Amino acid sequence: MKPEIEREIALREFQKIPSVGKKMAEDFVDNLGFREINELKGKNPEDLYLKLCAKQGEHLCRCVLYVMRCAVAFAEKPHDKNWWEFKD
Numbered sequence: 001m002k003p004e005i006e007r008e009i010a011l012r013e014f015q016k017i018p019s020v021g022k023k024m025a026e027d028f029v030d031n032l033g034f035r036e037i038n039e040l041k042g043k044n045p046e047d048l049y050l051k052l053c054a055k056q057g058e059h060l061c062r063c064v065l066y067v068m069r070c071a072v073a074f075a076e077k078p079h080d081k082n083w084w085e086f087k088d
Helices: 003-014 022-031 045-056 062-076
Strands: none
Touching: 003 022, 022 045, 022 062, 045 062
16 A cells, blocks of 8 residues: 555544544654554553654643543543543
8 A cells, every 4th residue: 555545544543533633643643653543552641742742843732742641541442532631
């Protein structure tokens, strides 16, 4: 399969996670290198957040961390919670 098609499939897959839109899906796929939701199982959301901050060269809003928490929780057990339910 062509890389562009694989990328589009991965982007659509990540947008199945509550609170993950196109931009956040692009972060998971393009900036963090994930291709499937199940790859998030067992990952530390804070580590993913810090890696994304480093990759983008700036401090990102904490709501991005909350989306990371939401996504990892979804990978471990699908749910319909939104990012704000994963705040500190």
